[in-house]
Amino acid sequence: MSENYKSEDPVPDESRSDELKSADFAIPLPDTTDWGEPDRGVRVKPADGRGILMRDCQIGRAGEVPEVAFDGHGLAQRGSVVDPGTPDFGFAIREKKLVWADNIADLYEQGKAGQWDATTDIPWDELPVLPDDLEQAVCQVMTFLIQNEYLAMYLPAKFMNRIDPQFSEVVLFLATQVMDEARHAEVFTKRALANGGGLQYVSAATEWSLRSLLAQDDYSNGSFLMHVLGEGT
Template structure:
């Protein structure tokens, strides 16, 4: 009978007659070649046991676990993360992640550490670079409030959009177009960092996944709105610079500040103003549904940045770093706030038509501008970053100054 384990250990990578399409596979093979002693040993051990028809049953040994010691019960909402995190053994999130494995917090894992691979891309080992005290409840809220863009929006009323005056129709389609341009960055950014967060901070990873799902749905709903209303319109070059900064922020907290606190915060302000902007009931429903998703993202961002500063061993230095990042972030955000593809359709919608865009419309946008900046500064205050003196964004709209 062949020895299962030796088959791996003795594995020789044979050159193929057919040349490889690229060198990715060759690099992977070389890299994995260096690790095969460990997993080959595991396979040999397990394979030999199975070939003899034996069972290990070591997994029935509960020593070192909280087996039967931590009974949890569902609450009236069901079995929530808060319910299962009540016992310390499951709910204590370590300040520093103890390792870079996949094994779950609270499982029996320490004795296997030398037999499990390290995921070297798990680099965010300090909880306070990603943690927020409300992340568990926000996750539960996110899961409870998922909605479907396909059926939860009254699309059967789409003729109300088609009947709109052309200028209003174009403006609402342009708003939807720029929202399709910005929404996915709020999926790309958590996706970028998610992979660097070790499993011990699972609640954060889970929340980030809900944020990505939310943004997929927002991409979907605004794309559908634009297309059913006539079509997608123009890209917004000014916005793209802010999106680039979000993705290229030097660390997760700065990215979170830029995305969740500044950008998502401003999008939330626009959605909250949907009552005044939306030209149809259908549009109002979209704003109503999306604003609650955005509010969760802002909520996480605010509490995460706050936690980062509160727990930082050198708060003054961390605060100054964040200020310097915010100096740039605000300027690229100003690039977006002056973008005609954003400001002008909002003026048309708030003014009630192109005829009133430069008068009533810009007056309304100036009110919106005031909201955007003051609410941003409120969020900064909440995290403990006083931007009042340093904020480089004009407090009032340029035309209203």
């Protein structure tokens, strides 16, 4: 027997273990009496051969897109029963007319379906060896394109947290654009480094131009200018 053991030490009562778990350490559930009732009984059924699309989920209260986002809805999905004490997140874009399109759920599905893998879908081991001057020229173009792809990634990303998630399909669609542009930056970086040419020179003039585009506060203007002046060049 251990020298540290004292006969007067209390012996744990294992019979109280369940009682301790259920009473002493229980986390009380919130009282949802005044919150309203969930939209029970609304079921989305997967279609044969295609599963469940986001458009299919626009049913019941989840399909009721408000003209103006409700106050105090937080980050809850549209159609959820929200605690009245939910804080205001201060989303700047709360009007349907500013962001919504009837086919936005379909655009999101298309954005997902069009994804490709810059790691495995390009035969990197089959790149031809180029003369040094030509390889340097290719890598200079890659370096320039990477700058533009970062702009194309950051511009939609900066608008995502301004949009109330009651227009969730819009936020999801912008996320596919961010991912798409991220992959472009990835593949151009890999190409610059794959043949020994390396990343090349970055002009301050280009950076000033891209900075002015990123500073746009109107998404339509910013997106148009980005695709014409940024990626279009």
